[in-house]
Structures are given as structure tokens and as C-alpha cells.
Amino acid sequence: MNEKIYLDNAATTKVDKEVVDEMNKFHSDKYGNASSVHSLGQEARDAMEKARGIIAKSINAKPEEIYFTSGGTEANNWAIKGAVWKTEKKHVITTKIDHDCVLNASKWLEKQGIKVTYLDVDKEGFVDLEHLKKEISEDTAIVSVIHGNNEVGVIQDLEKIGKICRDKGVYFHTDACQSYTKTDIDVKKQNLDLVTLNAHKIHGPKGVGALYIRSGVEIDIFMHGGGHERKMRSGTENIPGIVGFGKSVELADKKNIKKMSEMRDRMIKKIIDKIDNVKLNGPEGYNRLCNNINLSFNNIEGEAIAEYLDGYGIQVSTGSACSSHTLEASHVLKAMGLDDLCANSSIRISLSKFNNEEEIDKVLEVLSDVVIKLRKISPFK
Numbered sequence: 001m002n003e004k005i006y007l008d009n010a011a012t013t014k015v016d017k018e019v020v021d022e023m024n025k026f027h028s029d030k031y032g033n034a035s036s037v038h039s040l041g042q043e044a045r046d047a048m049e050k051a052r053g054i055i056a057k058s059i060n061a062k063p064e065e066i067y068f069t070s071g072g073t074e075a076n077n078w079a080i081k082g083a084v085w086k087t088e089k090k091h092v093i094t095t096k097i098d099h100d101c102v103l104n105a106s107k108w109l110e111k112q113g114i115k116v117t118y119l120d121v122d123k124e125g126f127v128d129l130e131h132l133k134k135e136i137s138e139d140t141a142i143v144s145v146i147h148g149n150n151e152v153g154v155i156q157d158l159e160k161i162g163k164i165c166r167d168k169g170v171y172f173h174t175d176a177c178q179s180y181t182k183t184d185i186d187v188k189k190q191n192l193d194l195v196t197l198n199a200h201k202i203h204g205p206k207g208v209g210a211l212y213i214r215s216g217v218e219i220d221i222f223m224h225g226g227g228h229e230r231k232m233r234s235g236t237e238n239i240p241g242i243v244g245f246g247k248s249v250e251l252a253d254k255k256n257i258k259k260m261s262e263m264r265d266r267m268i269k270k271i272i273d274k275i276d277n278v279k280l281n282g283p284e285g286y287n288r289l290c291n292n293i294n295l296s297f298n299n300i301e302g303e304a305i306a307e308y309l310d311g312y313g314i315q316v317s318t319g320s321a322c323s324s325h326t327l328e329a330s331h332v333l334k335a336m337g338l339d340d341l342c343a344n345s346s347i348r349i350s351l352s353k354f355n356n357e358e359e360i361d362k363v364l365e366v367l368s369d370v371v372i373k374l375r376k377i378s379p380f381k
């Protein structure tokens with residue numbers, strides 16, 4: 001097999017050709033600094049404001065509520081730490097299945113004397129809303145719940161969580177890096193105060209993201225400097241990245257959600273029909289990200305499956321790309337009740353609009369051979 005089959009789109013995506021073309025103009029010709037008063041600078045500023053407008057519209061926000069960042073990690077850190085630093089309140093609520101950047105920011109805050117509650121999830125990964133209601137107190141500064149989970153694809157009901165937080169007068173932040181453009185985000189309907197977005201999961205460039213901050217929401221500055229982004233986030237703006245981010249949002253097409261959901265469901269069915277003892281982690285249907293498949297294969301290591309598949313030019317991952325730096329079982333699968341063996345036997349297949357049925361059939365063929373081979377030599381029998 002010569003052509004690579006890329007099925008790790010939750011880690012990152014191929015940048016669209018149109019996005020690259022648009023960005024290149026801002027590297028080579030229109031390279032001005034958006035703070036400069038001359039025409040080259042103003043051209044850069046106009047392009048940035050156009051991108052801001054596109055992103056704001058896509059989540060039903062106002063352009064002045066969008067602040068560009070260096071990506072999802074920065075936006076998540078800013079939202080949570082910024083909310084805590086701006087208040088006397090000393091309690092944060094997040095979930096056991098949030099991304100490492102939220103969890104590690106929370107753990108850091110714990111060392112600074114902040115109490116953090118990590119909400120439980122059920123076996124499909126849905127947050128326990130009763131637990132949330134019970135935990136919110138007068139001392140809670142912010143609730144942060146991941147929208148679409150990067151490992152198992154479960155999509156939380158933002159509207160319900162947002163309503164609980166709004167009724168109790170607590171800020172609600174969501175990390176929407178995985179769900180953005182794959183399912184609806186409407187900051188008004190879903191009662192959102194802060195939303196993290198990034199570009200590289202949606203065929204845009206790496207190193208650029210945004211934080212939506214609802215007008216009136218007060219969080220502290222994270223990056224001090226020359227007063228960019230309406231004095232809230234300093235640093236010369238990454239104009240090519242921001243322009244590319246805007247273009248990738250402009251190119252996002254709902255038709256691709258349907259295409260990916262159908263491919264996802266056919267692939268899950270084919271794998272479960274063809275291979276014995278396979279378990280789908282996370283929910284089925286519309287509460288699952290349209291591009292996410294996470295499966296546990298009894299008695300074999302996900303790591304070994306992924307390595308074998310790579311040998312055939314098929315790229316999938318185990319858990320999230322970030323947690324693959326550690327050898328620990330996925331915190332998400334463990335929170336959903338899987339034991340270490342089952343959690344370690346999982347792989348994540350994440351699709352994009354560039355995948356097709358032919359590729360899916362090839363993967364099925366190879367995967368089934370790989371699983372048979374590995375089960376034969378497995379010590380866990």
C-alpha cells in the first residue's frame with residue numbers, strides 16, 4: 001500500500017489548499033503588522049477583522065467578543081486561570097474527561113489553593129448533571145466542560161449545562177476544539193460565557209485559536225504586553241494564521257458532517273460485524289462527533305494495533321495525541337469505567353472530509369488481519 005490513509009484527524013488535519021493559498025499572501029506580499037498605521041498594516045488589520053467576523057458569526061457571537069490566541073491550549077488556560085484571577089472565589093468545576101490542558105491548568109490552580117471538582121461521567125461519557133448542580137456553590141468561579149471529547153467523541157448538552165450555570169450565576173466555559181464546525185455552537189442558545197476554538201482541527205493552520213468572551217464577562221489578562229486584542233491578549237497578531245483560521249471556517253460545509261457521520265457509522269458496523277469481541281467506546285448516533293470512532297479490542301494493546309497499521313500506511317492513534325506521551329491508560333476511558341486492560345486495548349480512528357469509502361474498506365481488511373495476528377500472540381488470554 002503506497003498511499004497513506006490518514007485517520008488521525010482528531011490530532012490534527014490536513015490544511016486545505018485554499019487556506020494555504022490565502023495564508024501565503026500574508027506571508028509574502030501582505031506581511032504588514034496589524035498595529036501599523038500605514039496601508040500594509042491596515043491591510044493586515046482588515047484581513048484579521050474579516051476573519052474575526054467569520055468566526056464570530058459561526059457561533060452567533062459579536063466580532064468584539066472574539067480574541068485570537070496561539071491555539072486551544074492557550075485559550076483554555078486563559079479562560080480558567082483568567083476567571084479565577086479576577087475574583088475572590090476559590091472553586092473551579094471541570095470534568096474527569098476534559099483535555100489535558102484543562103486538567104493540568106486545574107491541577108496547577110489546586111497548588112495555588114484553589115479547590116477543583118472533577119465531575120463524574122457515565123459509561124458513555126456524559127457528564128453527571130446532578131453532580132454538577134450539587135457542586136456549584138457561592139464560591140465557584142467557573143465551570144469548564146469539554147464540548148466534543150477528543151478521545152471518545154461524546155458531545156455534551158451545552159444548553160442544559162449552560163442553563164444550570166446561568167441560573168446559578170456561574171461562568172460557563174467550554175472547550176470546543178473538537179466540535180467546532182462539526183456540530184452547532186450557538187453562544188446565546190447554549191448560554192455560553194467562554195468558548196475555546198482552534199484552527200488545526202478544521203483544516204486550518206496550527207498555532208492559532210480563539211477565545212470567545214461574552215460581553216460583560218470579566219476575566220483577567222493572561223498575556224501582558226503592548227495591548228493587542230483590545231488590551232486583553234498582547235503579542236503581534238499571527239495574521240497568516242488568523243486569515244487561514246477564518247478561511248477554514250468559511251470552507252466548513254454542513255454536507256461534510258453528513259458525509260463523515262455516514263462513513264463513521266458504516267465503519268463501526270463493518271468492524272463490529274467482522275471482528276469478534278470489539279467494544280465501541282462512547283455513544284452512538286448524533287451525540288457523538290461525526291468523525292470519531294473509538295474501539296477496544298479484547299486482549300491486545302491499542303499501541304500495537306496502531307503500530308502495525310502504521311506499517312501498512314494507515315494512521316490512527318491510541319487515546320489523544322497529547323496523552324500518548326505517557327504510557328498511562330487514558331483518563332477518559334478510565335473515567336467511563338473501563339479497566340486498564342480494556343482502556344489500553346483501544347484505538348481512535350478519526351475521519352475527515354478527505355476520507356472515502358475505498359479507504360475505509362482497505363482499513364477494515366488490514367485491521368481484521370492485524371487483530372487476528374495480535375490476538376494469537378497476546379499474553380492476556
Ligand SMILES: Cc1ncc(COP(=O)(O)O)c(C=O)c1O
Pocket residue numbers: 010011070071072073074076099101146148149150175176177178198199200207208209322
Ligand atoms: C479538546 C482539545 N482541546 C484543546 C486542544 C489543544 O489545542 P491546541 O493544539 O490548539 O493547543 C486539543 C488538541 O489537541 C483538543 O483536542
